[in-house]
Amino acid sequence: MPISIKTAVVAASVALAPLSIAQAQEDARQQVLFTNVHVFDGINEARIENASVLVEGNLIKTISTDGISPGTATVIDGGGRTLTPGFIDNHVHLMLPGPTLPSMEANSTWEDLAISGVASAEMYLMQGFTTVRDAGGANAGLQRAINAGTIIGPRVYPSAAFLGSRGGHADFANYTAPVGAPSNFSRLNMAQEVDNVADVLKFGRNNFRMGASQLKFMQSGGVVSAFDPWQLLAGSPAELEAVVQVASEYGSYVMAHSYRKEAIMSALNAGVRSIEHGFQFDCEISALMAEKDAYITTNLTAFDPGLLDIPAVNSVPASLRKAKSATAAFTDYLDNMRECPAKRGHHTDCVGSVDACNIQIAYEKKLANDFFGAHTSLVAMTSVGGEIAAMTGDFMNPYPEGKLGVIEEGAYADILLLDGNPLEDFSVVGTGDKWFGADPRPESPKSIRIIMKDGVIYKNTLN
Numbered sequence: 273m274p275i276s277i278k279t280a281v282v283a284a285s286v287a288l289a290p291l292s293i294a295q296a297q298e299d300a301r302q303q304v305l306f307t308n309v310h311v312f313d314g315i316n317e318a319r320i321e322n323a324s325v326l327v328e329g330n331l332i333k334t335i336s337t338d339g340i341s342p343g344t345a346t347v348i349d350g351g352g353r354t355l356t357p358g359f360i361d362n363h364v365h366l367m368l369p370g371p372t373l374p375s376m377e378a379n380s381t382w383e384d385l386a387i388s389g390v391a392s393a394e395m396y397l398m399q400g401f402t403t404v405r406d407a408g409g410a411n412a413g414l415q416r417a418i419n420a421g422t423i424i425g426p427r428v429y430p431s432a433a434f435l436g437s438r439g440g441h442a443d444f445a446n447y448t449a450p451v452g453a454p455s456n457f458s459r460l461n462m463a464q465e466v467d468n469v470a471d472v473l474k475f476g477r478n479n480f481r482m483g484a485s486q487l488k489f490m491q492s493g494g495v496v497s498a499f500d501p502w503q504l505l506a507g508s509p510a511e512l513e514a515v516v517q518v519a520s521e522y523g524s525y526v527m528a529h530s531y532r533k534e535a536i537m538s539a540l541n542a543g544v545r546s547i548e549h550g551f552q553f554d555c556e557i558s559a560l561m562a563e564k565d566a567y568i569t570t571n572l573t574a575f576d577p578g579l580l581d582i583p584a585v586n587s588v589p590a591s592l593r594k595a596k597s598a599t600a601a602f603t604d605y606l607d608n609m610r611e612c613p614a615k616r617g618h619h620t621d622c623v624g625s626v627d628a629c630n631i632q633i634a635y636e637k638k639l640a641n642d643f644f645g646a647h648t649s650l651v652a653m654t655s656v657g658g659e660i661a662a663m664t665g666d667f668m669n670p671y672p673e674g675k676l677g678v679i680e681e682g683a684y685a686d687i688l689l690l691d692g693n694p695l696e697d698f699s700v701v702g703t704g705d706k707w708f709g710a711d712p713r714p715e716s717p718k719s720i721r722i723i724m725k726d727g728v729i730y731k732n733t734l735n
């Protein structure tokens with residue numbers, strides 16, 4: 273029904289998107305000139321001092337330390353602040369508002385999930401994330417609405433349905449659900465049960481049909497999930513090769529939810545390019561990752577001692593037992609990552625309300641700096657994320673016009689302007705000191721003064 277959908281989109285855009293955004297998208301060919309800024313380019317620790325950056329349309333046209341003639345450009349005097357690439361979160365779940373996965377499976381309609389997705393998308397953008405990779409649950413709908421300017425949000429790389437085995441980490445159905453019975457999430461293509469190669473091929477291809485730009489496969493289990501030990505090794509070598517085969521048919525890649533070393537090694541050997549969580553990372557894995565040109569993204573909140581205090585963990589004896597054994601098994605991750613660094617992207621993995629995710633996002637940023645320092649954390653939040661996004665390849669990359677995560681000529685104009693220097697005071701990226709028991713932080717961080725995505729300014733508090 274194309275006519276009614278189009279009408280709905282127009283009506284929604286009038287209601288939801290401020291006219292300034294629609295207008296700004298109309299004017300997207302125009303130029304914006306940032307002057308008097310120090311540029312963190314997403315890669316180098318040394319900022320480009322006293323620079324000017326000219327944006328034309330949705331791309332960065334020129335970067336210069338010799339001044340740029342403004343011509344007809346709108347000039348923004350950065351006042352000696354730091355200009356950085358927009359941040360990239362490589363592992364979000366825009367469509368999973370919580371409170372728990374089983375409750376969403378049992379009680380959420382598509383409207384509940386979509387409305388939360390809209391709120392969640394806007395929240396990520398206002399926390400400085402101009403690109404997110406959705407690690408399961410989101411098909412192409414949110415991305416389409418964001419790209420059309422109907423709603424506000426980051427660029428989205430959707431994975432569509434989680435692919436996972438019966439009883440594994442993508443199985444959210446209730447305890448008595450018969451094998452093969454459709455679930456709420458399977459009807460919405462948010463999670464699909466795959467128990468053999470044929471299932472993997474069928475649902476993997478269906479994911480691309482539904483707008484995925486890459487595939488997500490669940491090897492390991494979880495801590496608070498119902499049926500699966502975190503040590504689970506789901507996915508036979510043939511199934512892993514099948515999911516990689518489907519992705520390569522589309523010129524894209526697979527991300528795998530992998531905790532145990534055995535899971536990580538078998539994923540890499542099957543051709544998986546992005547290891548999610550990867551808690552048992554070690555130097556042997558690092559070497560194999562280098563050989564396979566693979567990436568790892570890890571939610572550092574998993575190493576927080578406060579994890580054992582979460583009600584969802586400590587109120588369920590089985591979960592508490594799992595959490596304790598996981599905590600004990602993951603202790604070497606940080607030391608191993610420091611000793612044998614691998615290409616590591618930023619990853620929050622929040623499943624929950626916008627309020628809860630705001631807090632978790634800010635805390636994840638803080639932990640990144642605590643564990644790895646400002647420069648490495650900023651690289652993980654910018655250029656590494658851009659490299660991961662680019663693995664979707666020429667055919668499936670939803671944003672193929674320019675690079676992401678870098679300030680370079682020809683890159684997308686996804687830009688933040690931060691008070692101070694994040695390489696010296698990381699808090700200006702919008703960190704939070706607490707996770708559980710933290711006060712709500714609904715506002716976009718004050719130190720993020722400008723948020724530009726695709727050449728459009730979504731926040732500007734300079735005036």
Ligand SMILES: [Zn+2]
Pocket residue numbers: 363364365407621
């Ligand atoms: Zn996740």
